[in-house]
Amino acid sequence: MKPAPFDYVAPGTLPEALRFLADEEREVKVLAGGQSLVPMLNMRLARPELLVDITRIPELRTLDVEGDGALRIGAGVRQAAVAVDPAVSAGWPLLTEAIGHIGHPQIRNRGTVCGSLVHHDPAAELPTAALALDARFDLSGPAGTRTVDADDFFLSTFLTALEADEIVTSVRFAAQPHRTGWSFEELARRRGDFAAIGVAVLLTRAEAGGVDRARVVFCAAGSRPLRLPEAEDALLAAEGPERLDDAFAAAGAAARARLDPPSDVHADAEWRREAAEILLVRACNRAWERTR
Amino acid sequence: MTDTTEARPDPLPSAAPPLSEPSSWHELHLTVNGRPIRAQVESRLLLSDFLRARLSLTGTHVGCEHGVCGACTVLVDGEPVRSCLTLAVACEGASLRTVESLADEEGQLTDVQRAFHEQHAMQCGFCTAGFVMSCTAMVEAPERPAEDEVADQLSGHLCRCTGYRNIRAAVEQVLDDRYGKAGEEK
Structure with missing residues (x-):
């Protein structure tokens, strides 16, 4: 359980980091918090030849709300810092709630938000929250910068649109509509374990009382975060508060019918489908209570 | 604690065995339990192994070595972290506290x-x-x-x-x- 040998650099600027990543001779990996990468190094599932530690780059260590009201989280920002940030819990409480489900406080003290997103474990909370919140990724590479939407970013298990010579410098979350309620629910065998199944729900209450906008995204249900339009349509069909329970039940039934989750040591597919229905109804109720 | 290693290989009797493969070395400066430390470390050395094998601070225990058990938890700049999921070299400039820092020299417990x-x-x-x-x-x-x-x-x-x-x-x-x-x- 010791990493194979590798070289290590901790550049102080982004251009310097990009120069290291452009190395064509060696396999290069970015190191941020290391809470996913170091276990893989220890188990020798990953054997990079050069690690580029980006946590010493000052411009990546900032979290701010930009002029257009969007939240920007730099690649060096730790999960624990985001979880206690009052601007985040006021404007993007789904993010705060999702981070609370990640591992343990001792992990969140080191792990970064962008690191978890780039690692893209399909059972992880942050990719699911990012898709629900329509996150946008800022990428820097030798050819310059580009922005990628969350839906195009997550490709498959441990695979994203990020090229080997690029760095995610930050992730941005647009301001959420007024009267939006949120819920992140998951089931795991023990506190802090990866979710056996989980769901992020955002509901926006219409002035007339129904649902204006709905987002339903599952984690651990496939090889990437899975948005479920059938469940969202069922929620949008809610005609006023008196029919909400029917709409929530219809969304849950849609999830059970439409999801095709894997069977593995944590749970089989049928268990996941049943749990998905129950979790989604629970999450809808909680999100609705929080619409304001 | 007397580690002020300058040459390599590490002169301490508890030093890690000789390397079988080449890897990069770095000079590391940090504070451990209030004492400034300077040491040469290999890139891949985990903080847990640095504390135990290089500084002989064996109060920090190593259980699973992949972040599950929490036995190796130490304080880095005041925050509890897994020392088995932290590279020693990434702790440049940090202030660390291990269990050895708690009781005083007379054995007075916290x-x-x-x-x-x-x-x-x-x-x-x-x-x-x-x-x-x-x-x-x-x-x-x-x-x-x-x-x-x-x-x-x-x-x-x-x-x-x-x-x-x-x-x-x-x-x-x-x-x-x-x-x-x-x-x-x-």
């Missing part, structure tokens, strides 16, 4: 250590150093942590002996002493 003793919050003791470090960070917080925050912190540690009841009792004893009993002003 509140947390005394509470673990009085509440019998251990049996085999393998996980204890990790628990004690997370609990130390908790009781040093400016405000009393809520009950579910305590549970969240403790969930980051595996104990296979106690069933956690006495560990919680130990934490509550210290928190009650510091902040008054839950729900009443001190």
